[in-house]
Amino acid sequence: MEFDISMPKCWRRETKGHKFCPGCGHGLVLKALGLAIDELQIQDRVVFGCDIGCSLLAYDFFNVDTMQTHHGRTTPVITGIKRARPDRIGIAYMGDGGGYAIGSQHLVNAAARNERITAILVNNTVYGMTGGQMAPTTLPGMKTETSPYGREISQTGYPTQGPEMVAAITREGAYVARGTVGKLSQLKNMIKKALETQIAGTGFSFVEALSTCPTNWSTNAKDTWSFLEDEMTKYFKVGELKVPAKEE
Amino acid sequence: MAEKPIQGEKRVFMTGNEVVAWGALAAQADIMYGYPITPQNEIMHYWSRLAPKHGKKFLQTEDEISAGFTTIGGTIIGARAFTGTSGPGNTLMQEPMSMAEMYRVPAVFIIQQRGGPSTATVIYSQQEVTLTTFGGNGEGYRIVYSTATHQELFDYTIKAFNTAWKHRFPTFVLADGYQAKMREPLTIYDPEAKGIEMVPTVPTLGKEGVPGVDRPPVHMTNTRNTEEELYEVVKGLQAAYEEMWPEVEEHEAVECEDAEIIIVCHGVVTRSARVAVSQLREAGIKAGYFRPITLRPFPVEPMKQSIKGAKQLLMVESAQGQLARLVKDSIYGSTIPIEPMFRPGIGISSEEIVEKVQSLIK
Ligand code: SF4
Numbered sequence: 001m002e003f004d005i006s007m008p009k010c011w012r013r014e015t016k017g018h019k020f021c022p023g024c025g026h027g028l029v030l031k032a033l034g035l036a037i038d039e040l041q042i043q044d045r046v047v048f049g050c051d052i053g054c055s056l057l058a059y060d061f062f063n064v065d066t067m068q069t070h071h072g073r074t075t076p077v078i079t080g081i082k083r084a085r086p087d088r089i090g091i092a093y094m095g096d097g098g099g100y101a102i103g104s105q106h107l108v109n110a111a112a113r114n115e116r117i118t119a120i121l122v123n124n125t126v127y128g129m130t131g132g133q134m135a136p137t138t139l140p141g142m143k144t145e146t147s148p149y150g151r152e153i154s155q156t157g158y159p160t161q162g163p164e165m166v167a168a169i170t171r172e173g174a175y176v177a178r179g180t181v182g183k184l185s186q187l188k189n190m191i192k193k194a195l196e197t198q199i200a201g202t203g204f205s206f207v208e209a210l211s212t213c214p215t216n217w218s219t220n221a222k223d224t225w226s227f228l229e230d231e232m233t234k235y236f237k238v239g240e241l242k243v244p245a246k247e248e
Numbered sequence: 249m250a251e252k253p254i255q256g257e258k259r260v261f262m263t264g265n266e267v268v269a270w271g272a273l274a275a276q277a278d279i280m281y282g283y284p285i286t287p288q289n290e291i292m293h294y295w296s297r298l299a300p301k302h303g304k305k306f307l308q309t310e311d312e313i314s315a316g317f318t319t320i321g322g323t324i325i326g327a328r329a330f331t332g333t334s335g336p337g338n339t340l341m342q343e344p345m346s347m348a349e350m351y352r353v354p355a356v357f358i359i360q361q362r363g364g365p366s367t368a369t370v371i372y373s374q375q376e377v378t379l380t381t382f383g384g385n386g387e388g389y390r391i392v393y394s395t396a397t398h399q400e401l402f403d404y405t406i407k408a409f410n411t412a413w414k415h416r417f418p419t420f421v422l423a424d425g426y427q428a429k430m431r432e433p434l435t436i437y438d439p440e441a442k443g444i445e446m447v448p449t450v451p452t453l454g455k456e457g458v459p460g461v462d463r464p465p466v467h468m469t470n471t472r473n474t475e476e477e478l479y480e481v482v483k484g485l486q487a488a489y490e491e492m493w494p495e496v497e498e499h500e501a502v503e504c505e506d507a508e509i510i511i512v513c514h515g516v517v518t519r520s521a522r523v524a525v526s527q528l529r530e531a532g533i534k535a536g537y538f539r540p541i542t543l544r545p546f547p548v549e550p551m552k553q554s555i556k557g558a559k560q561l562l563m564v565e566s567a568q569g570q571l572a573r574l575v576k577d578s579i580y581g582s583t584i585p586i587e588p589m590f591r592p593g594i595g596i597s598s599e600e601i602v603e604k605v606q607s608l609i610k
Binding site: 045 | 278279281305307309310311313314317318319320321322323324325326327329343344347351451453454455456457458459460461462465466467468469470471
């Protein structure tokens, strides 16, 4: 089947073209999310939270109630919403800095408590909005503004393996996966399963999306794609790490 | 409808933290989010015991940052939500409080002050005045009630929810470790039986209907691209704050009309001032006390009026002049002498105040 190239129904047309840089992967992640929302017909029940960082540009992206939060704090805001109104579908959208650095305690504890929310984390190996600093996900040897000679793993450790960590601390019933904007149909299916997990109420759901940041990678289209497809996937294995057992 | 947690009114003997839990229950709070820190813990202890019996909820979060942000989440989706904290937890909670100011989230925060700076003591102080009134990267768009007795703790916990939801500013009940842990008699009541109507809550996000089809979507943003855009936002917040100011400000002025010396205090220290003033009056000394109940917005005009005829002020607080800064700012232009009696982190007795006043009078 051909992949639909039209805009998802739940996208807000008035705010398109979007605000991300040309070649940015955010728009693709949000397309996958939009399609998943459409297919599940949950536009009226979704409450979308976006983090600070380039994620903040998504605050008026959908015809969905949305709250822009603080850097790293989208997970607790959505948790608070979901706890008070379990009939809503809470989505926390964040970058790698928001989820794995400044907000890591929230991600870890939301996962450990099995919060019935869906966290979508965009991994593009850098801090985008602040100008290309080293992120928890920066690859070994990779040059950034705060690792100008390349990430020195003896000093700064290895890239955070987010879904692996979340899979390790969640219980049966949770959904954990890593997708990529390079495989949009698969990414959409992962996000859909994550949302279905929340709707079923079996556990926490988490999708990391490998994504592109040509602005801070200083790459042209070809190099952007090859960094995503060839370099990032060496460290970050795409696939499902935890899937709730099928009901009998 | 579920049975009311309190029928009519009832005389009880409780600790302040227990009072807060009952106050929140009487105010029909839906959910508390919290993280352990002394001396606030028993609010959570009592709430988490009471909550399931009355169809209410509780979430213990991973830290105070999360407690603050989950409280914002609950409030924004239309629940009557609250949290409580103290000391270093209050410091951490300034980040969510700042967001609550920007979005005008009617969340309720209970602060039980402990000693500072740093971990300090878990006992008592009035050192979180500056933090609670003006903490955060903004202009202090909050409402802060400072209570003196357990009865007030109950009354103002209920009131805090109504003020918050009516005026849509984050609202604080500022008490302290003494009030938290001490046991005293008070009357708890069903607000309705006293003619107090609870201001209804409304969700900001998650209203009925398909956004973009049945209604416009709600898109909350707290970022601004230009200085001018932000300026307009802050001006709007300022205007709204000034508008509610006269309606919300509260104070207590006792024996101030003919007083030569006026004791200025707030919170639990008021109790000592009250006793001191009556003893001083008995001894023929014209003393009175003025006490702001709202530290934000500060009762500026009532304070100016109350001190008009006095010869001097005695500033009494369990902090190094945190209340005094609010006072000086408010009475700017007055030349009345101010005598400090600052006791950071320790309690102040009526005897100490009487002694101090006597030394100033002769
Ligand atoms: S800086 Fe990078 S992540 Fe941010 S919008 Fe531009 S390309 Fe996307």
